[in-house]
Amino acid sequence: MSRHQRALPPLLALLTVASAVAWAIARLLA
Amino acid sequence: MTLFGLASLPVLRATARERGPSFMPAALAVLLALSGALTAGGSQGAGDSVTNAFSSIFLVALTMALGAGLIADEIDSGHVQLVLLRPITRAEWYGGRFLGASLALTVAVAASWLAGALAVLLRHGRLDLSWALSLPLVVVQGVAWLSVLAALSVVLRRWMNVAALLLAFMVVGFGSLMLPLVLRRPELVQQCWAVVAYLHPQDATPILQAIRGHTRPDLSPFLFDLLWALGAWLVGVLLLNGREIAKRRA
Secondary structure: OHHHHOOOOHHHHHHHHHHHHHHHHHHHHO | OEEOOOEEHHHHHHHHHHHOOOHHHHHHHHHHHHHHHHHOOEOOEHHHHOOOHHHHHHHHHHHHHHHOOOOHHHHHHOHHHHHOOOOOOHHHHHHHHHHHHHHHHHHHHHHHHHHHHHHHHHHOOOOOHHHHHHHHHHHHHHHHHHHHHHHHHHHOOOOHHHHHHHHHHHHHHHHHHHHHHHOOOOOHHHHHHHHHOOOOOOOOHHHHHHHHOOOOOOOHHHHHHHHHHHHHHHHHHHHHHOOOOOOOOO
């Protein structure tokens, strides 16, 4: 129960990485 | 009832209802809407209603009022312990708190944005693309700051998250001006500011200016704000997962 309660949402990690990649690409193109 | 495992919807709804209509945020939201209506249609066009300096003051104050003690209040009161008896994860509870406050902020900004649009339509009769884009840009920027406040609220008590942010703002601002003076190298000021620009969510309004000037906009400030919003959210969840939330008797 305790372990389940502290699960990290995979979608949040995925979105964070995706936004980091998008920002890096925008910086390179600018 | 969760939003893709990111946020608990009942917590989100309860937070938006609790935070939004309380006195300070509601008063600031009304001032923001008035500011939007009164300042729209200046030299900068319709998109200016939520991005001009006057509206920004209310927006910053509103973000602080919504973010003060966002997480800490629930932990200190022991309320979170009761909520977590239900089958929701800590991340879902945190996401509900954060997105609930973000929803209240979005409603206030949208009201100001629409009030500005109404004022411009009455005066000039048309709206432009920069007006349409000003809402998502300003909302994401505000939510990024709210996300930082929420993450700080996991480890700091009551409204100390706002105090810590203001203190950091002053220390970094003062330091980036004083350090080049102390080192007797005034040319370092520019480099200091260039570094400081990455230490916080960035101002996204140059994108609107580029669109008004019909040049290709650099979208990186918007994406950087998005990264801050999501990154601080992730850090906040990790901090909450590592925190003891049980109230102990002294």
